[in-house]
Amino acid sequence: MRQITLSQAVNEALAEEMRRDETVFIIGEDVAEAGTPFKVLAGLVEEFGTSRVVDTPIAEPGFMGIAVGAAMTGTRPVVDLMFGDFIYLIMDQLCNQAAKTHYMSGGKLKVPLVLRTNLGATRRSAAQHSQSLHALVAHIPGLKVAMPSSAYEAKGLMKTAIRDDNPVVIFEDKLMYNDKAPVPEEEYLIPFGEANIKREGTDITLIGTSSMVQVCEKAAEILAGEGISAEVIDPRTIVPLDEATLLKSARKTSRVIVVDEGHQSYGVTGEIASRINEKAFYHLDAPVLRMGAMDVPVPFSPALEDITVPTPEGVAENARRLMSGEMIHAA
């Protein structure tokens, strides 16, 4: 199968959906000629013109609000938020307006928009350009949240998001834009709420989101060399969450580590871990472990930044400790 980058995959998904449905449009900063700073949207303005690839001033709450109103009245905006860190600026439009409109109108109004943004540290971009803030929006009922772990997921999830009648937030890992993965030429969609078992195993389950899926796969590789069989699962969307697949694996292996790049406290890892505790407790041989980003603002210095995110070695080390029956009180 051909290999394309995550960036190309997103670009293809958008182009295909824009060809299919003329109400789909893109709005955000430097999305047209510049094709975003990450060049993800390169070429789209040539095909679809500036009326459907709309450059805005640096006014995030403004264009987010416009997208909400446009979505309520018959279009399907794809909002481009250059960095996930800017989500704080649009919180009201996203969480008070977009997320609640369908509910508050008793099901009469809907907001079919996609918010495309990113996450991920270790790019030496310091505390305001490195955050992974998906837990913030996953906390708000009414919003769906997708976290592609490769080019394949990025394309399939984007197409599903655009066709979904709800507001959907997609977090791409900004360090993965140039990573290639096999992506079929033929059209495909990835349904929301369907986890993907990336690797089968019997001793321990490693649940990872976004680029942490790769971290878990590398950890599984290390563990395999030591005779420990790890199962790796990618939930692909955290809202909705495919609880059934996660629970089934937990019951099978009896040990689970959840790995995510958001801050560890009050985050995605805690949510998934507690669901497993609640529903698979009697099948577990060890506490479910959370591994998130360190609870500090992301530091600039490479010497500090690198130790704030989960690594394959760190996951493998925790897996060994769980396997050996050590009493773990996770840091």
Added chain:
Amino acid sequence: MAKSKHNTEDYLQMYRQMVRIRTFEDNANQLYLSAKMPGLTHMYSGEEAVAVGICEALEITDKITSTHRGHGHCVAKGAEFKEMFCELLGKEEGYCRGKGGSMHIADQSNGNLGANAIVGGSMGIATGSAFTSKMLGTGDVTVCFFGDGATAQGLWYEVMNMAALWNLPVIYACENNGYSEYTKTEEIAAGSITARAEAFGIEAHQVDGQDVLAVNELTQKLVARARKGEGPFFMELMTYRYHGHHVGDINREYYRSKDEEKDWKDNRDPIIRFRGWMVEQGIATEEEIEAMNAEIKADAKAAVEYALEAKYPDVSEVDMHVYVGVEHALA
């Protein structure tokens, strides 16, 4: 050139500071190109007369807020090369112990409340600083630097309203360099920028940002009046950035022509213009100026060498400074 109101020492200091900024940036760019600097940075080269003209009208106790393009503001407000380069390289002796990097340099000792990686993010901070000044009667004036692109941020209109209502000693200084990222200002700013401040009853000026004397003269007047409670004020400084939006923005002809860049560099360079004027007025000879340039170059070289050898912060610093009064947040 605007009319003078200074003595020889002031002129030499302004020239010196402009050359220090240019030299700092040349070295920073070189560090990036030789892959010695983590991450990206935004060059201030070309805009020196703005930062220097303004900061030379301020006292050390006056405050400034800076931007992602902040090295110039930092130098102009009195910072040292050594601590700045250390910060850019993520070293322990940097102004922020390596935690902030280029986009977050702050220099408390000279009243620089910090660069900011959120466009417009400092507008509230600057206005709050002016609030303190009024409330405590310190007499300090705060200058809020931001770009033309930042005028699209709603926050500015909220704080201008309050600053005007309460006569706060703040000067909003918009560095209009014609672009925000890869977009021309006329494509993102409707109407006139000065008229926006005027709408709140704020006295607004437009000034040639390549003329350090013009900038300095205007700022001196506004600062004196702001100290007397006649603020706030607004200045739009017409200027130009020589490099790309950031150091990695090298192929930029799709949004900005080489001819245009050449014209600004050849005909409106703030340092060349001021140097010519100083020689003409007999303030300094070519030899004296060359000697000054050489000294600054040597200073910068020594600071870069020092910073390259300096040590990174110890990893134990990663959870320090999360909370005031808590030595290690995760201990």
